[in-house]
C-alpha cells in the first residue's frame with residue numbers, strides 16, 4: 383500500500399539571488415488532509431509550483447503517488463494523479479460556470495476529446511459528468527450562477543468554481559492554493575467541511591494553502607506545515623502548532639489568536 387502521496391525532500395528554489403524555497407522537506411500521507419500556512423511571500427505558492435512541475439526546482443526531489451516527479455512536466459505529474467488549483471484562478475471568462483466545469487483540464491484536453499468521440503457509451507459518461515458538475519456547484523453553493531459567464535463572478539465565486547473544476551477530475555491527490563480566499567467566513571468553513579468529507583469518505587488526499595492561522599487551526603485538517611522565509615518552521619497537529627513557541631511568536635503574539643497569517647510575522 384502506498385504510504386505517501388507526496389514526498390518533498392530538500393526542495394530549493396532560487397529566483398536569481400532570492401532563495402524562495404529553502405531546503406523544504408515534508409510528506410503528505412495517503413488519506414491525509416494537510417494545511418500549508420505561512421506569511422505572505424514565505425514560499426508557499428512557489429513550493430506548489432515546484433511540486434506540480436510549473437517551475438523547475440533548483441535542488442531537491444519530489445515524489446508524487448510514489449513516482450519521481452522531479453523535473454517532470456506538469457501534464458506528466460498530473461497523469462500521476464495530482465490535480466492543483468492556482469492562487470489566481472484560471473477560468474475561461476467567456477464560458478459559463480457549468481461549461482468551465484465540463485471542459486477537461488488543459489493538459490488532458492486532447493486525450494479526453496478522443497475518448498469522448500470514440501468510446502462507446504460516451505453519451506452516458508457525458509451526462510454523468512454534467513450531473514457531477516451540477517452536484518459540485520450545489521455543494522459549493524454556487525448553483526444559482528451555473529449559467530452566468532465566469533467573467534461576471536466575484537473573486538470568491540471564481541475561487542469556488544475553480545475548486546469545482548479541480549474536483550471534476552476525481553483527483554486522488556488535490557493541492558489547493560488558498561481555495562477560500564475572498565469567500566465569506568461561514569461559507570469558507572462549510573467548504574472546508576466538505577473538503578474534509580472528501581478526504582474521509584472518498585479517500586482523497588489533500589494539501590491546502592491557507593493564509594489565516596486562526597482559520598486553519600479550526601478547519602479540521604489533520605496536520606499543518608508552517609513555513610517562514612522559505613523554510614519549514616514546524617509541522618504538527620493543530621494542537622501542536624497552537625502550542626508551539628515559535629509559532630506563537632510569529633503569529634499568535636499579543637493576546638489575539640485571530641490575526642491573519644503574515645500580519646504578526648514581520
Ligand SMILES: Nc1ncnc2c1ncn2[C@@H]1O[C@H](COP(=O)(O)OP(=O)(O)OP(=O)(O)O)[C@@H](O)[C@H]1O
Nearest residue numbers: 397402420421422423424425426427428429469593
Ligand atoms: N516567478 C518569480 N520570479 C521571481 N520571484 C518570485 C517569483 N515567484 C515568486 N517569487 C518570490 O518568491 C517569494 C515567495 O513567493 P510565493 O508566491 O511563493 O509566496 P507565498 O507564500 O505564496 O505568498 P502569498 O501568501 O503572498 O501568496 C517571494 O519573495 C516572491 O516575490
Ligand SMILES: [Mg+2]
Nearest residue numbers: 426427428469
Ligand atoms: Mg501564494
